[in-house]
Amino acid sequence: MLVTVMAANSQFAVAVHVLALIAKYGDENVKSDFIAESVNTNAVVIRRLLCSLQQSELVVSQTGASGGTRLARKPENINLLEVYRAVLPDTEIFALHRQTPNQNCLIGKNIQAVLERLQNEIDEAVENKLARFTLADVIEAVGREKCST
Amino acid sequence: MLVTVMAANSQFAVAVHVLALIAKYGDENVKSDFIAESVNTNAVVIRRLLCSLQQSELVVSQTGASGGTRLARKPENINLLEVYRAVLPDTEIFALHRQTPNQNCLIGKNIQAVLERLQNEIDEAVENKLARFTLADVIEAVGREKCST
DNA sequence: CCATTTGTAGCAATATATGTTACAAATAAG
DNA sequence: CTTATTTGTAACATATATTGCTACAAATGG
Numbered sequence: 001m002l003v004t005v006m007a008a009n010s011q012f013a014v015a016v017h018v019l020a021l022i023a024k025y026g027d028e029n030v031k032s033d034f035i036a037e038s039v040n041t042n043a044v045v046i047r048r049l050l051c052s053l054q055q056s057e058l059v060v061s062q063t064g065a066s067g068g069t070r071l072a073r074k075p076e077n078i079n080l081l082e083v084y085r086a087v088l089p090d091t092e093i094f095a096l097h098r099q100t101p102n103q104n105c106l107i108g109k110n111i112q113a114v115l116e117r118l119q120n121e122i123d124e125a126v127e128n129k130l131a132r133f134t135l136a137d138v139i140e141a142v143g144r145e146k147c148s149t
Numbered sequence: 150m151l152v153t154v155m156a157a158n159s160q161f162a163v164a165v166h167v168l169a170l171i172a173k174y175g176d177e178n179v180k181s182d183f184i185a186e187s188v189n190t191n192a193v194v195i196r197r198l199l200c201s202l203q204q205s206e207l208v209v210s211q212t213g214a215s216g217g218t219r220l221a222r223k224p225e226n227i228n229l230l231e232v233y234r235a236v237l238p239d240t241e242i243f244a245l246h247r248q249t250p251n252q253n254c255l256i257g258k259n260i261q262a263v264l265e266r267l268q269n270e271i272d273e274a275v276e277n278k279l280a281r282f283t284l285a286d287v288i289e290a291v292g293r294e295k296c297s298t
Numbered sequence: 299c300c301a302t303t304t305g306t307a308g309c310a311a312t313a314t315a316t317g318t319t320a321c322a323a324a325t326a327a328g
Numbered sequence: 329c330t331t332a333t334t335t336g337t338a339a340c341a342t343a344t345a346t347t348g349c350t351a352c353a354a355a356t357g358g
Contacts, residue, residue: 039251064356122278
C-alpha cells in the first residue's frame with residue numbers, strides 16, 4: 001500500500017520480468033525486440049533498462065549480429081535488492097518536502113531531520129525484505145503460478 | 150533508499166509536519182494560512198491536505214471566523230501509519246507494469262501475480278514500521294533536534 | 299562488406315504533483 | 329442581520345517524471 005510516488009515508476013517490476021525471461025534462455029543472447037514483446041513495450045525502453053542492469057553487473061550485453069543479453073550470474077546469485085538498486089538507485093519510500101520549510105519556525109526547522117531518520121529506518125526494513133528474495137525464487141514462483149491455473 | 154516513485158509525492162512528509170505544528174497549539178484553531186507559512190507553500194495546498202486528514206478523523210476543522218484546524222485526538226493516539234493511509238491511500242512500494250504484459254508469454258502471464266505478492270510482503274513490513282511511531286514520538290524527536298543544535 | 303543489434307540522443311506523449319486564483323458556504327462576533 | 333473571516337473546492341497553470349518513439353552511430357558476426 002505504500003510509497004513515494006511520482007508518475008509511477010514501473011522499472012523494478014519490468015526489470016524482474018526481464019531478468020526472469022532472460023534467465024529462461026540460459027547462455028543464449030536474448031534480443032531487446034523479443035523482450036519488448038513479452039513486456040509489451042518498445043525495444044528502446046528495454047535497452048535502457050538493460051543498460052542499468054549491465055552497469056550493476058547483473059547482465060551482459062553484446063552489440064552486433066547475434067548480439068543480445070544474458071545473465072551475468074546464476075539466478076540464485078541475484079537478489080531483488082540488487083535489482084532494485086540497479087534501476088531505482090535514489091528512490092525513497094516517501095519524499096521529503098519539495099520546498100524547504102520555513103527555517104524561522106521551530107517545527108519547520110527540525111522536521112526534516114526527523115523525517116530523514118524515519119526514511120532510513122523504513123528503507124532498512126524494505127531492503128532487508130528485498131534482499132531475502134533471489135531471481136531464482138521469482139522464477140520458481142512463476143512456475144508454481146502456472147501450475148495452479 | 151526506496152520506492153514507487155512518481156512525481157515525488159511529499160504529502161506524507163508535509164502531513165507529519167502539519168500535524169506536529171497543529172499539536173503544538175493544543176485546542177486552538179490553527180489557520181491554513183499560518184500552516185502554509187511554516188511549510189512554505191500555498192494555503193490551498195494545506196487545506197487540501199487537511200481535508201484528507203479530516204476524512205480519516207485525525208483532525209477537526211471549522212469554517213468561518215475564528216475557524217481553523219485542531220487535532221481530533223492526542224498526539225500519542227495518532228500513529229504514522231494512519232497518517233500515511235490518510236494522505237497516500239493507494240500508494241505502493243513499487244509500481245507494477247503500466248502496460249499488461251504479453252499474456253501469450255509464460256513469464257508475461259504470471260509475473261504480475263508474483264510481483265503483487267512481493268508488494269504485499271513489503272507493504273506489510275513498511276506498515277509495521279510506520280505503525281510503531283506516533284505523532285508524539287515525532288514531536289519529541291523534533292524537540293530533541295532543537296536541543297542538539 | 300553487409301545485416302543485425304546494442305547504445306544513446308532527442309523529442310513527443312502521458313501522468314502526476316504542486317501552485318494559484320476564484321468563489322461559494324459556513325461561522326463568529328458585533 | 330450584516331460583515332469579516334475562514335474552510336472547502338473547482339478549475340486551471342506550471343513543473344517534473346516516466347514512458348514511448350524515431351533516428352542513427354558503433355560494434356560485431358558471418
